[in-house]
Amino acid sequence: MNTSAEQVHQQILAAQAAYEQARDVEPVIRASWLEAVASALAGAADELVGLGRRETNLDEGRLRFELHRSVFQLQLFSSEIIAGEHLGAVIDHADPQWGMGPRPDIRRMNIPLGVVGVFGASNFPFAFSVMGGDSASALASGCAVVHKIHEGHLQLALRTSAVVQEALAEAGAPHGLFSTVVGRQAAEALVDHPLTQAIGFTGSTSGGRALFDRASQRETPIPFYGELGSINPVFVTEEAWDSRRNAILSGYASSFTAGMGQFCTKPGLFFAPVQDAEDVGALLAQELQSVAVAPLLSPKLREGFDASLKNVRSLPGVEVLVQGDEAEAPRPTVLATTADAVMAAPEILEQEMFGPATLVIQYRPGTNLAQLASLLEGQLTATVHGEPDEDLHELMTVLRERAGRLVWNAWPTGVSVTYAQQHGGPYPATTASSTTSVGTAAIGRFMRPVAYDSFAPQQLPPALLDNNPWKITRRVDGIHEPAGQKAENL
Amino acid sequence: MNTSAEQVHQQILAAQAAYEQARDVEPVIRASWLEAVASALAGAADELVGLGRRETNLDEGRLRFELHRSVFQLQLFSSEIIAGEHLGAVIDHADPQWGMGPRPDIRRMNIPLGVVGVFGASNFPFAFSVMGGDSASALASGCAVVHKIHEGHLQLALRTSAVVQEALAEAGAPHGLFSTVVGRQAAEALVDHPLTQAIGFTGSTSGGRALFDRASQRETPIPFYGELGSINPVFVTEEAWDSRRNAILSGYASSFTAGMGQFCTKPGLFFAPVQDAEDVGALLAQELQSVAVAPLLSPKLREGFDASLKNVRSLPGVEVLVQGDEAEAPRPTVLATTADAVMAAPEILEQEMFGPATLVIQYRPGTNLAQLASLLEGQLTATVHGEPDEDLHELMTVLRERAGRLVWNAWPTGVSVTYAQQHGGPYPATTASSTTSVGTAAIGRFMRPVAYDSFAPQQLPPALLDNNPWKITRRVDGIHEPAGQKAENL
Numbered sequence: 001m002n003t004s005a006e007q008v009h010q011q012i013l014a015a016q017a018a019y020e021q022a023r024d025v026e027p028v029i030r031a032s033w034l035e036a037v038a039s040a041l042a043g044a045a046d047e048l049v050g051l052g053r054r055e056t057n058l059d060e061g062r063l064r065f066e067l068h069r070s071v072f073q074l075q076l077f078s079s080e081i082i083a084g085e086h087l088g089a090v091i092d093h094a095d096p097q098w099g100m101g102p103r104p105d106i107r108r109m110n111i112p113l114g115v116v117g118v119f120g121a122s123n124f125p126f127a128f129s130v131m132g133g134d135s136a137s138a139l140a141s142g143c144a145v146v147h148k149i150h151e152g153h154l155q156l157a158l159r160t161s162a163v164v165q166e167a168l169a170e171a172g173a174p175h176g177l178f179s180t181v182v183g184r185q186a187a188e189a190l191v192d193h194p195l196t197q198a199i200g201f202t203g204s205t206s207g208g209r210a211l212f213d214r215a216s217q218r219e220t221p222i223p224f225y226g227e228l229g230s231i232n233p234v235f236v237t238e239e240a241w242d243s244r245r246n247a248i249l250s251g252y253a254s255s256f257t258a259g260m261g262q263f264c265t266k267p268g269l270f271f272a273p274v275q276d277a278e279d280v281g282a283l284l285a286q287e288l289q290s291v292a293v294a295p296l297l298s299p300k301l302r303e304g305f306d307a308s309l310k311n312v313r314s315l316p317g318v319e320v321l322v323q324g325d326e327a328e329a330p331r332p333t334v335l336a337t338t339a340d341a342v343m344a345a346p347e348i349l350e351q352e353m354f355g356p357a358t359l360v361i362q363y364r365p366g367t368n369l370a371q372l373a374s375l376l377e378g379q380l381t382a383t384v385h386g387e388p389d390e391d392l393h394e395l396m397t398v399l400r401e402r403a404g405r406l407v408w409n410a411w412p413t414g415v416s417v418t419y420a421q422q423h424g425g426p427y428p429a430t431t432a433s434s435t436t437s438v439g440t441a442a443i444g445r446f447m448r449p450v451a452y453d454s455f456a457p458q459q460l461p462p463a464l465l466d467n468n469p470w471k472i473t474r475r476v477d478g479i480h481e482p483a484g485q486k487a488e489n490l
Numbered sequence: 491m492n493t494s495a496e497q498v499h500q501q502i503l504a505a506q507a508a509y510e511q512a513r514d515v516e517p518v519i520r521a522s523w524l525e526a527v528a529s530a531l532a533g534a535a536d537e538l539v540g541l542g543r544r545e546t547n548l549d550e551g552r553l554r555f556e557l558h559r560s561v562f563q564l565q566l567f568s569s570e571i572i573a574g575e576h577l578g579a580v581i582d583h584a585d586p587q588w589g590m591g592p593r594p595d596i597r598r599m600n601i602p603l604g605v606v607g608v609f610g611a612s613n614f615p616f617a618f619s620v621m622g623g624d625s626a627s628a629l630a631s632g633c634a635v636v637h638k639i640h641e642g643h644l645q646l647a648l649r650t651s652a653v654v655q656e657a658l659a660e661a662g663a664p665h666g667l668f669s670t671v672v673g674r675q676a677a678e679a680l681v682d683h684p685l686t687q688a689i690g691f692t693g694s695t696s697g698g699r700a701l702f703d704r705a706s707q708r709e710t711p712i713p714f715y716g717e718l719g720s721i722n723p724v725f726v727t728e729e730a731w732d733s734r735r736n737a738i739l740s741g742y743a744s745s746f747t748a749g750m751g752q753f754c755t756k757p758g759l760f761f762a763p764v765q766d767a768e769d770v771g772a773l774l775a776q777e778l779q780s781v782a783v784a785p786l787l788s789p790k791l792r793e794g795f796d797a798s799l800k801n802v803r804s805l806p807g808v809e810v811l812v813q814g815d816e817a818e819a820p821r822p823t824v825l826a827t828t829a830d831a832v833m834a835a836p837e838i839l840e841q842e843m844f845g846p847a848t849l850v851i852q853y854r855p856g857t858n859l860a861q862l863a864s865l866l867e868g869q870l871t872a873t874v875h876g877e878p879d880e881d882l883h884e885l886m887t888v889l890r891e892r893a894g895r896l897v898w899n900a901w902p903t904g905v906s907v908t909y910a911q912q913h914g915g916p917y918p919a920t921t922a923s924s925t926t927s928v929g930t931a932a933i934g935r936f937m938r939p940v941a942y943d944s945f946a947p948q949q950l951p952p953a954l955l956d957n958n959p960w961k962i963t964r965r966v967d968g969i970h971e972p973a974g975q976k977a978e979n980l
Contacts (some may be wrong), residue, residue: 003953012716023887025643065591068590068591069590069591072589073589073590075589076808078587087654090909090910091910092908092910092911093911098906098908099565099566100558100559100562100563100906101555101558101559101906102905103908104906106902106906106908106910106911107910108910108911108912108931111890111891114891134846142824157526188931212706212711213706213707216703216706216711217703217706220868220916220917220918221702221706221917221921223924240859273868377812378710384703384949386949388946388947388948388949389948392949396949397513397514400601400940401601401604403940404938404939404940404941405940405941405942405943406940406941406942406943406945407943407944408943408944408945409944410594410943410944412943414596414841416588416590416591416593416596417590417946418582418593418596419580419582419583419965419967419968420580420596420597420598420941420965421582421596421598421941422598422939422940422941424938424939426710426938427710427711428710431711432711434934434937434938434939435937436939441939444924447924448894448914448916448923448924449894449914449924449926449931450890450893450894450895450896450911451894451895451896451910451911451912452895452896452911453895453896453897453898453900454897454898454899454900455896455898456878456898456899457878458878458879459874459876459878459882459886459898473970476908477909478909479972480963480970480972482969482970
């Protein structure tokens with residue numbers, strides 16, 4: 001079943017050829033390919049969700065929503081590239097009065113990088129897998145994709161891939177624009193290949209760092225967009241705790257157990273002014289009773305979860321607040337420690353438990369939350385439950401510097417695909433904190449700018465022509481012009 | 491004179507403290523700091539240019555222009571951050587009808603990274619030195635800068651630094667926001683320090699790669715924006731050659747000798763349909779006679795130039811077209827070879843000669859220029875001299891994939907600071923091809939996005955408030971809104 005290095009080489013050559021054939025197509029054509037893939041995936045929903053049910057222990061509602069999300073993502077990216085947002089077109093007309101001396105005519109646009117390698121994640125068989133965010137954004141940018149399948153849902157991935165390839169072919173996209181490989185040797189061959197121009201990855205910190213190092217140490221280094229580990233702290237202020245403790249605990253219980261705690265945005269740390277640990281434990285236990293449990297995604301993942309839970313439970317100062325169990329479908333566990341213990345040994349904040357477990361950190365009234373927060377590593381998200389008029393500037397500033405998304409009086413699980421979305425964050429949350437793997441800004445990761453200096457109109461690409469034939473959004477002589485209208489002045 | 495590791499540590503701590511004090515100031519305040527630095531540099535022009543004259547072998551006109559360019563750059567960045575372009579603010583209001591399910595209110599903006607290390611270059615004592623593009627863009631982004639001085643112009647750098655620090659202090663910027671260090675040990679300490687968040691570098695391929703590796707292999711890797719080597723090929727089509735050979739040769743002679751050939755955009759390769767090598771040599775020799783020569787920037791650089799010239803001259807198939815000399819102020823050298831020799835041994839295209847020398851590649855009529863171009867490595871620039879109506883799509887596409895800036899019927903030396911400018915390119919031209927070190931887009935390198943999810947207005951930063959108090963440019967619900975006006979709907 002594993003793809004040989006030679007086969008990977010052949011697929012990359014085919015991907016490069018397809019990229020070269022497709023790199024200059026008009027955005028509306030490329031958008032029609034994304035739409036075709038979206039329709040095909042939606043049309044195959046019953047079959048794909050059925051395969052997912054067999055391989056992943058995820059329930060039908062979750063799988064259907066995740067597939068719907070992936071379909072929507074393709075449609076949103078389609079509209080985004082029709083508007084030309086990804087091209088980042090900028091036109092500076094020649095200006096003899098320019099402040100540093102006469103300015104030639106300079107125009108810039110983004111071009112796709114070429115062949116991109118994408119690694120599927122175990123925990124989202126649709127949204128971060130074969131046609132998940134990385135693949136969709138790479139295709140939207142104009143790149144070709146070679147996707148490394150996550151073997152946790154191999155049959156689903158193979159079938160999804162077939163649906164995607166068939167839809168692309170029917171829509172007229174060149175053969176080879178999207179293909180999949182299997183196995184560790186194939187993964188390494190993909191990162192090493194001279195034609196591979198970038199990698200999108202979602203997975204573990206250790207595996208991701210090893211591949212990041214590999215990509216950085218190539219003769220020609222390539223960008224490695226890796227989403228690694230995150231523990232997603234939640235801070236509850238004293239005021240919020242006093243005014244709505246029960247509602248917050250209820251939301252917490254349901255967020256950390258969503259998807260059996262196997263979300264990269266799972267709230268794994270919960271800082272609260274708990275004074276009545278027994279009460280809180282009882283309340284959480286009650287909330288958790290109604291949580292439906294299922295086996296974890298894979299035996300390997302389960303093994304890792306058990307080990308990390310055991311490790312955190314054994315740390316000095318850590319107690320069990322809600323006892324889970326070790327059944328095949330494990331009941332959730334809530335551990336607890338104190339802010340004092342954390343100040344004494346901050347590494348307790350760096351232990352990710354990927355599964356249904358979380359750690360409550362009890363802080364005493366008057367504790368400086370910003371100081372506690374400053375002990376945190378880089379995170380995908382940081383959440384604050386507080387009252388609107390509290391002065392939380394210091395805490396927010398510390399969290400802002402440690403996370404890619406701040407959440408206010410809500411929960412970090414559930415990441416909408418939008419224009420403003422940011423799913424990223426400082427290392428070790430990701431290896432490229434200035435980029436996002438969710439939302440329309442994800443497309444730009446797989447492009448780079450090229451300037452056209454002093455060009456004759458006959459030699460310019462359409463995106464940079466004065467009359468704007470593609471009607472895309474551009475910045476002209478410093479002023480932003482919206483998409484959808486041709487320039488009037490020419 | 492060299493800065494000790496301990497002193498570097500202290501400066502970085504001071505820079506971090508200054509960054510923390512300044513990170514939230516309103517753009518107009520930060521802009522006033524840039525303006526103050528610009529005014530102070532302009533005011534100190536006579537003194538600074540005088541120092542430059544003593545240390546660099548560069549003539550007064552060149553130095554004055556370069557200082558003027560640096561001053562203008564600060565002013566342009568000032569207007570750019572007042573418009574909020576660097577913040578990349580995006581607002582998605584909550585939308586219960588959003589296609590993938592109800593969307594919460596999500597808002598994104600860029601925040602500065604923190605302390606940035608900047609390495610000065612030997613060849614631009616102002617434009618890529620103490621207050622050159624990297625420092626100016628890092629300060630504009632809201633970062634603090636620790637600048638590693640290039641010792642080729644030590645006294646000038648120290649004096650420039652004093653002028654900058656004084657101007658910042660008078661304008662009210664926090665102490666420590668900008669400082670300088672000297673020496674190799676200090677350079678390494680700067681790259682290694684845990685508080686250093688990014689590096690801007692301009693220099694040699696070998697030195698740059700070593701520092702890139704160092705930055706990538708840190709426990710927490712940081713982005714390394716390195717501009718390394720580039721040979722900047724020029725392609726002359728047969729039609730252009732036939733119609734205006736002499737004008738092209740004249741432009742070529744003056745471009746490759748500008749700044750004694752010590753520009754990163756110097757045209758080092760010139761592909762032309764030369765059939766009359768003797769004539770061309772004579773014409774070039776005549777053009778070069780009027781070029782004023784000067785010693786190179788430093789003895790070390792001269793040593794490198796001599797070695798690289800000797801090396802290329804000794805390659806099989808390479809001849810001397812115009813004989814230079816080995817005087818302290820050396821006359822320029824033009825070497826020549828054939829497209830056939832290049833096809834047989836493409837590594838001849840990878841030998842940068844940093845100084846007044848260049849290589850003409852004679853191609854036969856009918857040669858496929860795109861095929862020749864496909865042998866090139868990554869470049870900062872690629873230039874084509876052709877006729878407007880020629881079909882050069884294939885050549886342009888190959889060059890576009892190998893360069894950051896394409897130049898049409900003009901010369902790559904001279905890089906204007908504008909909105910559309912792109913000074914970058916695929917490795918080994920740079921280590922970060924999706925970024926630019928010249929132009930307003932350079933500011934974004936030192937920032938990363940943060941999303942605010944479901945926030946109460948009282949807790950939002952000003953840039954993301956509905957009423958847009960800073961009057962910055964933003965994208966709201968997918969639509970771009972220009973700077974300079976408050977939102978009307980709220």
